[in-house]
Amino acid sequence: METPVRKKKLGLKPRYTAMTRDLAWNTTYQPMEKVFPYDRYEGIKIHDWDKWEDPFRLTMESYWKYQGEKEKKLYAVIDAFAQTNSHLAISDARYVNALKLFIQGVTPLEYYAHRGFAHLGRHFTGAGARVAAQMQSVDELRHYQTEVHAISHYNKHFNGMHDPVRWYDNVWYLSVPKSFFEDAFSSGPFEFLTAISFSFEYVLTNLLFVPFMSGAAHNGDLATVTFGFSAQSDESRHMTLGIECIKFMLEQDPDNVPIIQRWIDKWFWRGFRLLTLVAMMQDYMLPKRVMSWKEAWEMYAESNGSALFKDLSRYGIREPKGWKEACLAKDHISHQAWSTFYQYSHAASFHTWIPKKNEMQWLSKKYPDTFDKHYRSRFEHWRELHKQDERWFNQYLPMLCQICQVPMMFTEPDDPTMISFREMEYKGDKYHFCSDHCKEIFTNEPRKYVQALLPVHQIYKGACYPDDINPESPGDSPIREVLRYYGVNGGQDNGDFDSSHDKQNFARWIGGENVKMEGR
Amino acid sequence: MTTQKTVDFLKSLDTYEPDASDNADHFYNNWLIYICWENHLMYCAPFCVPLPPSLPFGALVGDLMPELYGEHPEFEQIDWQRTKWFDSDKQFRADFGKSLEHHGLRHKSLIRFNTPALEGSRVSKGAGQQGF
Numbered sequence: 001m002e003t004p005v006r007k008k009k010l011g012l013k014p015r016y017t018a019m020t021r022d023l024a025w026n027t028t029y030q031p032m033e034k035v036f037p038y039d040r041y042e043g044i045k046i047h048d049w050d051k052w053e054d055p056f057r058l059t060m061e062s063y064w065k066y067q068g069e070k071e072k073k074l075y076a077v078i079d080a081f082a083q084t085n086s087h088l089a090i091s092d093a094r095y096v097n098a099l100k101l102f103i104q105g106v107t108p109l110e111y112y113a114h115r116g117f118a119h120l121g122r123h124f125t126g127a128g129a130r131v132a133a134q135m136q137s138v139d140e141l142r143h144y145q146t147e148v149h150a151i152s153h154y155n156k157h158f159n160g161m162h163d164p165v166r167w168y169d170n171v172w173y174l175s176v177p178k179s180f181f182e183d184a185f186s187s188g189p190f191e192f193l194t195a196i197s198f199s200f201e202y203v204l205t206n207l208l209f210v211p212f213m214s215g216a217a218h219n220g221d222l223a224t225v226t227f228g229f230s231a232q233s234d235e236s237r238h239m240t241l242g243i244e245c246i247k248f249m250l251e252q253d254p255d256n257v258p259i260i261q262r263w264i265d266k267w268f269w270r271g272f273r274l275l276t277l278v279a280m281m282q283d284y285m286l287p288k289r290v291m292s293w294k295e296a297w298e299m300y301a302e303s304n305g306s307a308l309f310k311d312l313s314r315y316g317i318r319e320p321k322g323w324k325e326a327c328l329a330k331d332h333i334s335h336q337a338w339s340t341f342y343q344y345s346h347a348a349s350f351h352t353w354i355p356k357k358n359e360m361q362w363l364s365k366k367y368p369d370t371f372d373k374h375y376r377s378r379f380e381h382w383r384e385l386h387k388q389d390e391r392w393f394n395q396y397l398p399m400l401c402q403i404c405q406v407p408m409m410f411t412e413p414d415d416p417t418m419i420s421f422r423e424m425e426y427k428g429d430k431y432h433f434c435s436d437h438c439k440e441i442f443t444n445e446p447r448k449y450v451q452a453l454l455p456v457h458q459i460y461k462g463a464c465y466p467d468d469i470n471p472e473s474p475g476d477s478p479i480r481e482v483l484r485y486y487g488v489n490g491g492q493d494n495g496d497f498d499s500s501h502d503k504q505n506f507a508r509w510i511g512g513e514n515v516k517m518e519g520r
Numbered sequence: 521m522t523t524q525k526t527v528d529f530l531k532s533l534d535t536y537e538p539d540a541s542d543n544a545d546h547f548y549n550n551w552l553i554y555i556c557w558e559n560h561l562m563y564c565a566p567f568c569v570p571l572p573p574s575l576p577f578g579a580l581v582g583d584l585m586p587e588l589y590g591e592h593p594e595f596e597q598i599d600w601q602r603t604k605w606f607d608s609d610k611q612f613r614a615d616f617g618k619s620l621e622h623h624g625l626r627h628k629s630l631i632r633f634n635t636p637a638l639e640g641s642r643v644s645k646g647a648g649q650q651g652f
Contacts, residue, residue, distance in 0.1 A: 344564075372647075372649055373650055378561065395587075397568050397569075398565035399566040411561075417561070417640075418558070419558075419566060421556075421630065423608060423630065444526070445529055446528060448530050450540040450541065451539065452541060453541055
């Protein structure tokens, strides 16, 4: 009797092809261009979708298996963290404010990324690109969920973490990440890829994740570190997608090059402005510091980035227009941002403080050319006021940049004593910008940005008051009413760390007192 | 500065003519006016305040400025007669009896003022530090 011939199992590559691209078909009831309208209108020309190199080589089946394993490990750590009250092991309660910034400003971006990639996963004509986008969409949703779960334990013990989704849609500083991402996913699919996969995830992502995750490691936050490890392998896949997609577009047609260059210019600058929040977190909010923003910028942007753009020059791509200005700004933006949050801390949803003496020394050492010269004196002035029980808060609302929506706090690239102003007129109205590059983003697509909702203007329109308030006369404390609308508990979720419940509670807990959380 | 032309690379599947969000009719008959005391960086950014076009310039100086900038240690020493006023980059003479509108200001104008002898962040305070 002959042994039955076993059917040969498919190898990795054919199996992958069978389970992804081969599942696609060309439509016949409706023409393909009507079924896939979105990947044509931006002007990007694709001649052969089969040239798309799949960066992942994962089938859905292996994807589930692989992610499921990671999930099991992550949730075991998160559970153990909660059961052993590991929030008591962090370096200092000030650290939790970095997590507040993360859950308020970064986590919602994961959800937006999920939506953006789901859109791409439907609308690319090429099946390979659709599959890659679908998997990333699932990744991003999973990141959103695991971040919420990892950080939720802190919400039981600290203020300022109870309503991040509502804040993301309303609060002034969170309009910086929100407008960034809404700009990206209201663009066409190729611009979205250039914005998120390439400019953000490939060029800048290390500057976002490394500071937060190493910050967590240095400050005893095991839950967040474990999330970081769990997300890391996904992030490297996303970075691969970022570089593959840009090369694919560039290789398809020379007419694509100037369009992509303009997108790289725009999205590098938008990403850089967004990272101002991370720069501040890194230099001011971590009780145990990892490295300065300037060092991180030099390592991850200057050296990696210049090699990247050298590599892309064979396609006719040069470094982004704002590159040199971003490099010059590395000495300034974290100090400018902390000064801003310090004075508007009563209108935010986390605490701020004046750096301690040794922390000021660290800042002098890391920023030998700028900290003592330009920034130390204002912090010392505020420390003196605080000592006299006159903690200073700025009571009037700031002017914002029409594009990045950051308060106009950036100084001229060649003069740190002067605010940088740019402006222009469009259809009878004036528009103001923080920089040449934000202005250029406007001049390239004015119809898109005239409809920006700037949080300060929204307040003056009366769009941010609770129903029981007359927007024309909001009473003696408009900021209090706006906070009520935002759902921020004034004086509890915000203000100076020194007088916070967070500080008092943490001191009592680590002192061994078994007391309930104040302020709930 | 305000004459630069736009190119409009914006692409859309259909006609797309959104309204501007912040034109003057949204602010209860006020204009939004931006105000910046040059070189005084204790205030992280210029202010944005809603003001009636008929507001006398003297009221802006006498009533509003102390509210906005009064906590700066140099504020008391300001000599308003010697202060230089700019509508964005264009210098103008302030007439305290006349309205904002009379000065050629309008919705979303930026008023910058410069106080000679009080130069905040430009002044050396010794030990390699400058002021704020």
